[in-house]
Amino acid sequence: MSENEPSVGISRRTVTKAMAWAMPAVAVAATVPFAAASVCNDYNPENPCPISLAGVGCKLPGNSQSLYKGYAFRLTVSNPTGSPITINITSATLDGANLGGVEVVNLADGSIKTNPFTVPAHTTYVAALLTVNAPNSSNGALSITYTVNGGAPQVANATVPSAPPIQGSSCTAFNSTEKAYIAAA
Structure with missing residues (x-):
């Protein structure tokens, strides 16, 4: 090929x-x-998201339960992946006030998940997020900050318009079986 011929x-x-x-x-x-x-x-x-909040919850009884000044909030825990994940809830606040330590109760079987907790692969369940030592009994903006497998913080938010006492019929966020699981925690 010479320099004058076009290249192909x-x-x-x-x-x-x-x-x-x-x-x-x-x-x-x-x-x-x-x-x-x-x-x-x-x-x-x-x-x-691994945690989604329903925006409903109830106040736990003051001194009559181990979760002093606590709340129970309804949430869904999901792991659509093919591997187990570990969730660590690093903070829970209501209108900016720290709600203290947390644990999660699986409302299908009553099993208690201490924080951090593992969610098996391909699993979704409805749970109650239990908190302790709330500074007051108020309604408002609920915010949960958590990590998955030690990664970057993620936030789940919901507005809780009311949080009636869990005893009695005014708390409709949980049925009687779920309330029994929460009381046993």
Whole structure:
């Protein structure tokens, strides 16, 4: 081929340059976990948040239960992945006031999950988030901050319009069986 003849196709130099530029991008993309690029979203069934709050709850009785000045809030715990995940709830606040320590009660079987807790693969269950030592008995904005497998903090928020006492019929957030599980915690 002479210099005056037009070349046909792509030169070896062009292919080599393209490979040199593409290789680092492929190497970087391969090291980033799939879920790291997307924030959980309760409206996205492909990547739901592990904790979603129902916005309902009840006050626990003062000194008549081990959870002094506590609350029980309804939530859903989900793990759509193929591996177990560990959730660590790092804070729970109501209108900015710290609600103290927490534990989770699976409302299907009454099992108690201390914090942090593991959620098996492909599992979703309704639970009660139990808190202790609330500074007052108020309603308002509930905020839960948590991590999954030690990752970046995630936040679940809900407005709790009322939190009636768990005893009696005014607390409709939980049925009688669920209330018994909560009382046993």
